[in-house]
Amino acid sequence: MSGLRIHIREKRFDGKTVLGECTVEAEPGEFIALVGPSGAGKSTLLSLVAGLDEDYDGEITWNGAPLSNHGESPAHMGMMFQEPRLMPWLSALDNVKLAEAERMARDHDYQSNAARLLEEVGLGDATDFWPNHLSGGMQRRVALARAFVVEPQLLLMDEPFVSLDMPTGNRLRRSLLRLCERQRPLVLFVTHDLREALALADRVLFLGDTPARVMLDHPVEGARGKDLESAEVASAQQALLARYPQLLSGILDNARSDADEDEDNA
Template identity: 80%
Template sequence: MALMSGLRIAIREKRFDGEAVLGEIEITAAPGEFIALVGPSGAGKSTLLSLVAGLDAHYDGAITWDSAPLSRPGQSPEHMGMMFQEPRLMPWLTALDNVRLVEAERAARESGFESRAAALLDEVGLEAAHQVWPNQLSGGMQRRVALARAFVNEPRLLLMDEPFVSLDMPTGNRLRRSLLALCERQRPLVLFVTHDLREALAMADRVLFMGDAPARVLLDHPVDTPRGRDLESVDVAAAQQSLLARHPQLLSGILGADANQDENNEEQA
C-alpha cells in the first residue's frame, strides 16, 4: 500500500569533494513512527539527517512530506525539532530562556501564542531549574533542557543525532522515558541516530541499518515489541542476539549475500 502521508526520502546520490558518500536510499515513514538509524561511523547517518533537516541542499534526489518538498532551499522545514550529541545551549541564557528562544519566531507568527517552555521544562523534571544558567546544570540536566527545546514547537518531524551518547545508564534511561512520553503525546515522526543497537531495539518501531560505500540502507528491520523497554532487559538482549545471529557483521555495515532473502522468509513465516 502506498504511503498516503508523511516523509519520503529518495536519494540517488550525495557527494563530498567529488566522492559519493550516499548511494541510492529510499525511505518512507508515517507520522508518529519512531525510526532508528544504526550503522558504523562513516555510514552516512548524520549526513542523511543533514539532508532531511534542509542544512545541505546539494544532493541528487528529493525529500518530501505529503508529496511536497519538505524544505525550501537554504531553509529548514517548519515544525521540525532537532537534538544533537551536545546540548548546544546558549551560556548567557537561563534554562527557560534557552527553550523560549526557539519559540520566538512562532510567537511572532501566531496571534494568541502561549509559551509552552515552562511546562515542558517541568515535564522533563526541571521544575526548580527554570532560572539556572547552563554552566550550573549537570550534563544530564543540560540534555533535558535540549529535549524540552526540541519539543517546544510541537514538531511533526524530530531529528535526533545520538542525543543520549556518553550518559550513564540511569540518566540516559530517564531521558529516554521523557522522550517517549513526549512522543506519545505529540506523535512526531522521529529519525533517531544511534550506535547502540540495544537503544534502537528498545525505543524504535523500525531499525534501519546503514552501511556499504557509498552508504545505503542495508536492512529495514521492524521491531515487534512495544517501545520503551529497558535497555538491559532480557527481551532487548534476546532481540539483539537473534538479529546478530542472523546477520553477524551488520553493525560493521555488512549485510551478507543471502541476508535479505533470510529476512523476507522469516517475515512471511
C-alpha cells in the same frame, strides 16, 4: 503518500560518494532508528532531511511536497544533537523559549509552553539556571524540551543521549517517549547503540556498504520503552547478530569501543 519520503540517488563529499541509492518512507507517528558503523552516513542523511545540506541528488518530501524551502529548515521540525548547544547567556527557560520565538512573534495569542515542558522533563525548579550551572544530563533535558516546544511533526535526533551514564540516559529516554506519546511526531533517531534502537524504535534502518545505503529495514517487535539491559532487548540483538553477522559486526565493534572509552573517562 502522507508523511516523509527520502529518495537519495547520490550525496558526495570532496568528490567521493558517501550516500548511494537510498529510499526511506515513514508515516506520521513512527519512531525510526538509524544505525550503522561510524562513517556510514547516518548524520549526513539527517542533515539532508533537516535542510542543512542541499547539495545532493534526490528528493525529500513531506506529504508529497518538498520538505524544506531553499535555505530554510522545515516548519514544525524539532532537532536534538549530540551536544545540547545551549546559549550560555540565556537561562534554561529562555533557551527553550528561543525555539518558539518565531511562533510567538507571528501569533500574539500563542501561550508559551516552555515552562511546562521543563517541568515535564524534571527541571521545574531549574528554569532560571544558567547552562554552566547544569549538569550534562540536565543540559540534555533542556535540549529535549527545546526540541518539543515547537510541537514538531518531524523530530530529528542525532545521538542525543550518547556518553551519558545508564541511569541518566534511561531517564531521558523515558521523558522522550512520554513526549512522543502525547505529541506523536515522526522521529528519526540516529544511534550507534543497537540496544537503544531496539528499545525505543518501531523500525530500525541499518546503513552500511560503500557508498552507504539502507541494508536492512527491521521492524521491532513489542512496545516502545524496553529496558536497554533487559533480556528482551538482549535476545533481539542476538537474533539479529545470528542472522546478519557481517552487517552488525561494525556496529557492535563501535559500541564496544565507545563503552571502553566511557570507562576510561569515568
